[in-house]
Amino acid sequence: MSRRQRWSGREARVDGAARTPGELAGARPGPAFEITVDGRALPALPGQTVAAALWAAGILAWRTTRAGGKPRGVFCGIGQCFDCLVTVNGVANRRACLVGVRPGDAIGTQEGEGRGELAV
Amino acid sequence: MVTESYDLVVVGAGPAGLAGAGAAGQLGLRVALLDMAERIGGQFYRQPAAALGATRPQALHHDWDAFVALRGRLAAGRVEHLGRHHVWAVERDGDGGRGGPGERPGGRRGDGEWVVHAVVGEDGGEGGEGGGEGRRAVRVRARAVLLATGAYERQLPFPGWTLPGVVGAGGAQAMLKGGLVRPGKRVVVAGSGPLLLAVASSLASAGVEVPAVIEASGYLGYARHPRALAANPRKLAEGLTHGAALLRHRIPLRTRSAVTEAYGSERVEAVTVSRLDARWRPVPGSGRRIACDALAVGHGLVPGIELATTLGCATRSTADNTLALRLSSTQETSVRGIWAAGEVGGVAGAQLACAEGELAALAIAARLTKPGPYAGPDPRRPSGLDPGRPARVGQLLSRRARLRAFAEAMAAAHAPGPGWTDWLSDDTEVCRCEEVTAGRIRAAVTDEGARDARTVKLFTRAGMGWCQGRMCGAAVSCLAGDGQPPAQRRPLAVPVTLGALAAEGPGCGQEPSRSQT
Known part of the structure; x- marks a missing residue:
């Protein structure tokens, strides 16, 4: 690609x-291979983290905060700040700066705690 | 659950850990080197993922030759590198973490005295799908532990710092080195400390336009330490190299200035740079706007010492108001059998980390191979170090003294001034995780009587979120008036799922397989 x-x-x-x-x-x-971000196809490279693949596509934010609904993405870049949490293949709260991409990964932007399905 | 036993467990595969593990391996110790990343190098020598096929990784690095030497030494010894291991606790074997004497029922003192707990996986989290690795928990036993857990960046909040595109300076560097990506095309680099120069020159080499480097201190602070400077020509040369890189890329360096606000709707679009007075208070009317699409910001580094402080290791305050481990002349912490090297003893850079790692290895090898009971440390004599290598030991000790002196000068020169809190507005979020504003924290202090970071946390939740105060700790302490984040004692240094804890099985010292045999 x-x-x-x-x-x-x-x-x-x-x-x-x-x-x-x-x-x-x-x-x-x-x-390069394909991943999806909220259903939209994006190219990614073997070896990239989720965060690197998103940055390479010009995407800087993929989470909204629990209280204010504000957009967030990578901040510390080394797994310490937890700002870059993202949903990967249905699993919420993964650190995008640490998790590598694999072909076909479904990346989902995350709202709040990423456990909306548990809401009653 | 499988528990491997080693002579030495080294936590952290950055310069200090690599030097320590490599030297210990060559001295005949059986060593496990644990690190959260897949590849060795830590932050300083963070390598691009292998699959990215970087044919010139050295282009992203300073002093790559030193890394190649460390890597070679590691391969030559009996060192097992355990990547993707997120260490969440170190405890004495046999006491379930209660800090009692290091004896196991039926065990021999001095054999397997420590247990290092880790979760295995890319982020140590619950992502079990990719082979179920996220739930794997391991325990590693060791007769000695070397903590080389490095540092993370100190952040001082300002209005707009939570906007997408505002990233840590170290974070931008890490994403560049590890993922070969950049946060934007026009990136302002700001904060304080020598890392900023390295980040700016790396970004510029990778095709990023850097409109300015904004340094809150002046570089004149170094001049107050002429002896430390004169003794460290290599450090001065490094500074000149970075300075020359800035010149080559035509990047202006503005000292005694700070980014006091970032603007943008979806992402950062511009920043305001203000002049600072000697106490880091913004000079009114001095603000100047710079357009950019990202900002890389950081105010020095904070030693990552949670594993050590949870064990009760003593700390000391550094000249730039961080907490570092208090270490003996042979790199041992106040807890016998727990050693430390590199940034955890005070931020000082890769060269010192390497010297300290090697010194620690020599001391540990001498301790572990010494027949009979250990006589205890002698503060007058850097004993306990391998007597067979006096020349090497002397060289390392003098290198350590020289580089520590430089680090102290550096810390003093870049110590944040107390006036920085003037650039906060009441609606600036200070705690990013719990979204606690400066106004809320100030109210806790002025109206509710909070006098320290811990009380502020209890009143406001600042520092209680995912990062456990690593990002906001320095700021909250300044606002609370106690100046410095307290030493943390946390049973879990990194997030651990209940599944991983359950997978660990019975507590240490109660393992049926051990106690019954």
């Missing part, structure tokens, strides 16, 4: 300045 092409060596610049992180690190990822 397009992301792989963007990271290919053909676009490497001669002046040494990278245009993307992948280009800087000389990334040669495996073929």
